[in-house]
Amino acid sequence: MIGMRKAVLYFKPTFVFALSVLLLSSCSNDEDEDIGNWVDRSEFDGTPRSGISGFVIDNIGYMGVGYDGDDYLNSFWSYDIEGDYWSQKADFPGAARNAAVGFQVDGTGYIGSGYDGVDELGDFYGYDPSTNTWTQIASLPDGTVRRSALAFGINGYGYFGTGYDGENDKKDFWKYNPSTDIWVELEGFGGSKRRAATTFAINGTVYMGTGVSNGVYIEDFWAFDPSTESWSKLTDIDEEDDYEVERSNAVGFELNGYGYIACGERNGATNSVWEYDPSSDTWEERTGFEGSTRQDAIAFSNSSRAFIGLGRTGTLYLDDIDEFFPFDEYDDED
Numbered sequence: 001m002i003g004m005r006k007a008v009l010y011f012k013p014t015f016v017f018a019l020s021v022l023l024l025s026s027c028s029n030d031e032d033e034d035i036g037n038w039v040d041r042s043e044f045d046g047t048p049r050s051g052i053s054g055f056v057i058d059n060i061g062y063m064g065v066g067y068d069g070d071d072y073l074n075s076f077w078s079y080d081i082e083g084d085y086w087s088q089k090a091d092f093p094g095a096a097r098n099a100a101v102g103f104q105v106d107g108t109g110y111i112g113s114g115y116d117g118v119d120e121l122g123d124f125y126g127y128d129p130s131t132n133t134w135t136q137i138a139s140l141p142d143g144t145v146r147r148s149a150l151a152f153g154i155n156g157y158g159y160f161g162t163g164y165d166g167e168n169d170k171k172d173f174w175k176y177n178p179s180t181d182i183w184v185e186l187e188g189f190g191g192s193k194r195r196a197a198t199t200f201a202i203n204g205t206v207y208m209g210t211g212v213s214n215g216v217y218i219e220d221f222w223a224f225d226p227s228t229e230s231w232s233k234l235t236d237i238d239e240e241d242d243y244e245v246e247r248s249n250a251v252g253f254e255l256n257g258y259g260y261i262a263c264g265e266r267n268g269a270t271n272s273v274w275e276y277d278p279s280s281d282t283w284e285e286r287t288g289f290e291g292s293t294r295q296d297a298i299a300f301s302n303s304s305r306a307f308i309g310l311g312r313t314g315t316l317y318l319d320d321i322d323e324f325f326p327f328d329e330y331d332d333e334d
Contacts, residue, residue, distance in 0.1 A: 038290035050296035051098030061300030101151035251299035
């Protein structure tokens with residue numbers, strides 16, 4: 001999942017629940033805060049769900065699996081960013097699951113890991129959009145299983161890490177080589193253990209943060225350089241309470257050279273949206289997501305357009321999707 005001013009989208013993946021959640025979003029009347037607008041787009045054609053996984057290939061957002069409150073799912077769908085419509089694709093062939101990861105490398109999408117209602121999983125599958133077919137690839141090695149991990153594809157490789165293995169939160173990272181179908185463990189990440197974290201990429205650098213461990217929201221924020229496969233620590237995302245970016249089960253995406261972390265769980269589902277400026281390593285709050293507060297949603301971004309949708313708020317599972325316009329003034333009529 002997506003500078004004209006100082007202020008200025010795939011794959012997915014339930015731990016701290018509030019007694020009540022705010023179902024409808026609100027926006028400030030302060031003009032300084034009303035930067036960014038959300039516009040309703042075509043509702044998802046399938047079953048409302050959360051814990052979805054996906055990726056973007058050639059202006060098409062692909063997403064599937066998830067949980068609808070009763071069943072774990074394996075249906076798979078595409079969203080045409082330009083045409084604003086949904087199409088059902090070949091079902092994901094593995095066990096129905098949620099809290100899996102999704103990423104794409106060189107035009108092939110991948111979904112794997114997750115939770116099937118009984119066990120954490122470590123199997124992976126590749127999707128070819130040109131033939132609408134799936135192929136099983138190598139599973140995570142050495143019996144590695146995980147849910148609520150994160151993954152990204154960059155420079156011809158896939159990367160996978162963090163998450164929960166059924167006993168402990170994790171901080172390990174693995175590299176997948178599609179040409180050899182081999183996973184290799186990496187070294188050098190000095191951050192905190194976490195599950196349900198968020199990532200986005202800007203100009204060849206991957207940024208990672210948020211998540212939760214042992215009931216505590218994680219505050220550290222990191223940049224990954226794929227050329228050296230090394231991590232650098234950036235300013236914490238609370239910055240002595242100046243920021244309130246920390247959360248879990250959020251979505252992350254890039255749009256016009258800025259990074260965004262939106263929605264998620266922060267003592268209950270939230271709709272807040274924060275924008276990251278990589279040139280200054282700082283955050284600005286933007287207009288909150290206009291639909292219902294939500295966590296475990298999906299984001300699609302092709303770097304010039306970005307969308308957020310689906311997910312859940314409490315026990316209500318959602319099927320709406322909105323597009324984000326970061327340069328526009330807020331308009332509650334659209």
